[in-house]
Amino acid sequence: MSKVNESAISPRRGEDFPEWYQQVVRSAEMAENSEVRGCMVIRPWGYALWERMQGALDGMFKSTGHSNAYFPLFIPLSHLQKEAEHVEGFAKECAVVTHHRLELRDGKLVPAGELTEPLVVRPTSETIIGSTYAKWVKSYRDLPILLNQWANVVRWEMRPRLFLRTAEFLWQEGHTAHETEAEAVVETEKMLGVYETFARDWLAIPVIRGEKTASERFPGAVRTYCIEAMVQDRKAIQAGTSHFLGQNFAKASGIKFLSRNNNEEFAWTTSWGVSTRLIGTLLMAHGDDDGAVIPPRIAATQVVIIPITPKEETRAAVLARATDIAASLRTATYAGEPVRVEIDTRDLGGGVKSWEWIKKGVPVRIEIGPRDLESGNAAVARRDKGPKEKEFLPASSLAVRVPDVLTEIQQTLLDRSLAFRKAHTREIDTMEEFYAFFTPENPDKPEIHGGFAMCHWNGSSEVESKIKEDLKVTIRCIPEDEAIPGICPFTGEASPRRVLFGKSY
């Protein structure tokens, strides 16, 4: 299998990005569609990535004072109805349980035992958690409540796409209740910061953090904050959100308490979440024409050792050397943890094995064959470089060298993503330029456009609607950096600051 002139993934990114993405997910054996419309099967390699993400985030949540808990999968219809905007936002796309039994009639299973009140499979848990907090909170002494839940949620999707938009997905949802508005605002921003740090330091994805406009807010929130990543088709992906819910849900659910001044007051609540969508974001941010590229810090396997055993007589010696290298690598640490090493002992050709691991995106491959036994070397290949590029290093030096290599790869991926975003982000000051920026140059490739535009905006939702209708472009967020006033190119009116426009997933 010669791959010198072709890529492992067909089509390439530049040819058909959406199809390239599907092929990367498939080739990396990360996930696949199930027979249930919109629901995916997360395969072991994809799930291992999610486990790593969970581990890292969970540690960050706990070190910021949060505990985990678990709330019911089902929400009574009447609960969902309590918050008016919320129900508007989520009622359209819910799985509804109406029966609690099946009966065989004429050899066919049919629903039976109709429920008096239908139950909704949670699309998010503000209402069900709110009704529980209402029972727990009596006095200001019971606050704050700082909980997180790892769970599955369901939102019916008409155009599902693996990891990015699926009917069922896995996520975490933090739900906190506070005594004061100020505390809740601090919490909302703190968790946005946790997401930003996680995206940058673990996923090697630089994000722009900021607030959503009113039209893009979470239904029922007072303010929604987000982190937005640019992926390689220059589109934006909302990678995490943190909501300041004010007293809206507290009023809807009755979370009230006796204050320090002996008044009955409503609590101030927040919610924040990231989901398995992060896996899709990661693949689209770092993947190349040979498949997935996993940043070392989040990779379940950081180094794969590939013994090459063409001859039976040297097989045992090669495997023994591989085992020695693995053992020495496991004594080394990277980012505060032992290096995660696997040996691929399968009885397949070295090339076949190598290409599988390239497509899966393992950061470092170490090949060891009969000829390396005498030289004492091993061939080290990095996933951030070309598939044929190898460096021959003394096997005895690997425990020292590999952690440095992992550090370099992690940094390279972050630098590349940052450079890519910079190259495709432009400050735009005229409407003409704006429309040209977001209009595909090639009508055959409608997805290729400029990228991110930083533009002034007069704050009007009419302008937002018009742009969305004309170009499918939305304001991704109002960034948090320094606000420099200017003129809105769409209306000629005053603008307090530039905001981030982009096409999005």
Add this chain to the structure above:
Amino acid sequence: MSKVNESAISPRRGEDFPEWYQQVVRSAEMAENSEVRGCMVIRPWGYALWERMQGALDGMFKSTGHSNAYFPLFIPLSHLQKEAEHVEGFAKECAVVTHHRLELRDGKLVPAGELTEPLVVRPTSETIIGSTYAKWVKSYRDLPILLNQWANVVRWEMRPRLFLRTAEFLWQEGHTAHETEAEAVVETEKMLGVYETFARDWLAIPVIRGEKTASERFPGAVRTYCIEAMVQDRKAIQAGTSHFLGQNFAKASGIKFLSRNNNEEFAWTTSWGVSTRLIGTLLMAHGDDDGAVIPPRIAATQVVIIPITPKEETRAAVLARATDIAASLRTATYAGEPVRVEIDTRDLGGGVKSWEWIKKGVPVRIEIGPRDLESGNAAVARRDKGPKEKEFLPASSLAVRVPDVLTEIQQTLLDRSLAFRKAHTREIDTMEEFYAFFTPENPDKPEIHGGFAMCHWNGSSEVESKIKEDLKVTIRCIPEDEAIPGICPFTGEASPRRVLFGKSY
């Protein structure tokens, strides 16, 4: 609050065991009923226990070669229908999704968007996972598949009870597919062994392992193995199951492969699971009249330090000493992990705080007050001893002493459980004695009976039915220990060995 002559939990175990259990769960703040019938809220202290269980089991699954994956929450009706016995067993108690949208009509939300095929919320995942394995498996080279899933499942329950029987519960379900019958049988028994080890070494619960009789088998299984624990009302709890499914599900789902001999063959599958029911088992096995008692190895917090700060002028010094003790304890290890320590800095009386931790079951409490500052001592109290019993130890010795204390507590709890089970297990050889053993001595306390009976049995399901009808007693399992033949007391017929009879949850 004097507790010298009364217990923290009312009623006591001996007065009303079921109500005692509810009060232990409530007082320990482990879980509570939600507004959704049969669904519980797992509170942070309960969830932390589940996280510890997950961590320990997950490590054991991985070290026996398994990986995690995730499969859809929903099962199309037609899938469930594929395995005849399976559908019989699970169809009675399923949550059925029939609509995928809600609409506001006259201000009321109503289900809309009826599905062409209803979806069942998974009660267990053999069928949906089987249909995926059928796609993955082509050749014997694709086997074995060794996967596990951590997930929520739903089985409608008419008489829900926190942790023991809830409509929604959390569990893990392992699903494996093998080339040969022998391999699948080895897997089934291996995972039963993992559960047995986990129950004994982590939960300090001795279990009896064995096979279920035909009438108690998992619907669709060829053989079901289980571990059975005795709790303090002498009843049995099935704490984990491992099923050898033969080729039943492989045939229903079409998991077939080209064998080494080039024949098309069906795979041999297994499934195995434990759930949040383990939390209930733990509480019922070790709890006492003062609340939960958590074995150190599974406790999220093993040591709580309770600073007693009655006077403002010594407050800072006491807190500083508490912090020092915590830091030194965290450098110590127990069972291969750093000791898990918490300081309760809340501004409440020492007694109030102490009793909260007693009810929560924390293994070791260390009280430190103003008087201890000069003496350099701290008061160490163990949860396996009386609430007033304290040992004064030099604070400087705690990092050395506490790991030993934790080891002792863990052993004491296991020894106690084992002694309790022995005291309430009897070999019975006559029908009269058997009926007397399981008939309550006191009609006011119908739950108090003999315990476990080891009896001969002729293997007939008619005998099983009669006993179940008469006494609500079932064969919990056919133990794996040495089989010594005898005479069945119910029929006078030959019996290959004694089996375990008991009342069960």
